[in-house]
Amino acid sequence: MEPRAMAPVIAPPGDGPVFDFDRVFNMTSQQASRDMFRTLAMQITEKFCQGFNASMLAYGQTGSGKTYTMGTAIENMGPDVNKTISKADGIIPRLIISLFGYTAAAADIYDIELKVQYIEIYNEQVNDLLVHAPGQNIEAAPSSMGSKLDIREHASGEVFVEGANSMIIRSPADLAYAMQMGNAVRATASHKLNEHSSRSHAIVTIHMEQKIKPSQMKEFPKELHYLRSKLQLVDLAGSERAKGTGAEGKRFEEGVNINKSLLELGNCINALTEGNRKHVPYRNSKLTRVLKDSLGGSAETLMLACVSPANVNYEQTLNTLRYAQRARAIKNSLKLNNAMSLQEEVEFLRAMVNKLEDENATLRAQVLAK
Numbered sequence: 001m002e003p004r005a006m007a008p009v010i011a012p013p014g015d016g017p018v019f020d021f022d023r024v025f026n027m028t029s030q031q032a033s034r035d036m037f038r039t040l041a042m043q044i045t046e047k048f049c050q051g052f053n054a055s056m057l058a059y060g061q062t063g064s065g066k067t068y069t070m071g072t073a074i075e076n077m078g079p080d081v082n083k084t085i086s087k088a089d090g091i092i093p094r095l096i097i098s099l100f101g102y103t104a105a106a107a108d109i110y111d112i113e114l115k116v117q118y119i120e121i122y123n124e125q126v127n128d129l130l131v132h133a134p135g136q137n138i139e140a141a142p143s144s145m146g147s148k149l150d151i152r153e154h155a156s157g158e159v160f161v162e163g164a165n166s167m168i169i170r171s172p173a174d175l176a177y178a179m180q181m182g183n184a185v186r187a188t189a190s191h192k193l194n195e196h197s198s199r200s201h202a203i204v205t206i207h208m209e210q211k212i213k214p215s216q217m218k219e220f221p222k223e224l225h226y227l228r229s230k231l232q233l234v235d236l237a238g239s240e241r242a243k244g245t246g247a248e249g250k251r252f253e254e255g256v257n258i259n260k261s262l263l264e265l266g267n268c269i270n271a272l273t274e275g276n277r278k279h280v281p282y283r284n285s286k287l288t289r290v291l292k293d294s295l296g297g298s299a300e301t302l303m304l305a306c307v308s309p310a311n312v313n314y315e316q317t318l319n320t321l322r323y324a325q326r327a328r329a330i331k332n333s334l335k336l337n338n339a340m341s342l343q344e345e346v347e348f349l350r351a352m353v354n355k356l357e358d359e360n361a362t363l364r365a366q367v368l369a370k
């Protein structure tokens with residue numbers, strides 16, 4: 001969220017407020033445009049692959065295009081993602097392609113492990129969306145849907161969702177499958193629970209661990225021998241005015257919880273921009289607890305503000321722009337995640353020694369065979 005060069009300025013006609021942003025995409029912007037891809041997908045993929053935490057949040061009123069732009073609703077991605085990507089596919093499928101482009105290019109240098117988690121926060125409850133085993137029929141009724149998961153923090157400050165399933169991903173198809181599974185579970189639940197898919201915050205988290213290959217140890221400085229990073233992709237629930245919606249019962253409760261969590265997110269943003277980092281109220285909602293690492297932490301964070309061009313939505317648009325304007329003022333300090341615990345370091349070195357011994361044995365066998 002740190003300011004970058006060349007911020008375009010938009011202003012409503014007359015003496016209305018003026019907002020500045022890093023980039024503005026208008027109604028003619030295409031998902032596939034290089035600009036959109038470079039600014040959104042590539043920028044955070046690059047940081048993530050370099051070993052920094054990264055995150056992207058889509059904020060805006062209901063129906064403003066958050067899911068469409070993020071590409072959370074991956075539908076048609078098959079094993080060969082490059083061939084199946086379509087003009088309308090959003091950021092996530094494009095990000096998957098650049099991510100696997102990197103892992104292929106770095107395969108001679110690092111052993112890379114990727115894992116994905118997919119959760120939603122609905123009515124202040126954290127639900128796991130990866131509830132099926134890989135390969136299982138994802139249309140089947142999810143067994144553990146509705147289980148309440150807890151958010152915890154490691155001593156290092158790293159936030160994690162306790163008990164959330166992690167799927168190892170070895171190919172773009174694995175990641176697309178995980179997304180499709182999560183979406184199917186969300187859709188099943190939304191059928192049961194009053195269309196809640198747009199009433200919940202959806203969070204995809206990708207963890208990457210990179211361990212240098214023994215043969216490359218001498219080529220790279222020690223701080224690049226081990227990298228661990230986390231990428232969070234967040235499709236926030238739609239912000240809505242409470243008054244005038246006529247919502248009652250469950251719908252009203254959902255609205256209250258969405259507004260409360262978005263308000264708490266706004267409060268954290270305010271505290272961070274006021275420089276009062278000791279009293280950032282992360283603990284006031286599940287959403288802010290999960291996003292603690294990404295907000296005001298050591299992550300590269302990008303907020304996407306989705307707005308409607310219609311006059312009737314002027315007030316909502318103004319609110320979204322104000323929200324994004326404040327978020328933009330947060331200054332994160334990027335930090336490389338290359339620290340290992342003593343135990344991890346011992347295991348890492350042991351694995352290196354084993355690999356070197358294996359390589360030596362193979363070489364010796366080859367020499368003897370000659």
Ligand SMILES: Nc1ncnc2c1ncn2[C@@H]1O[C@H](COP(=O)(O)OP(=O)(O)OP(=O)(O)O)[C@@H](O)[C@H]1O
Pocket residue numbers: 060061062063064065066067068069197198199236237238239306
């Ligand atoms: N740039 C766009 N081009 C074409 N169609 C779009 C675009 N943005 C959104 N849409 C369409 O508008 C509808 C609403 O968009 P979307 O579901 O992405 O909104 P949302 O902000 O995620 O809503 P909610 O808060 O309810 O989840 C969808 O049918 C989507 O396909």
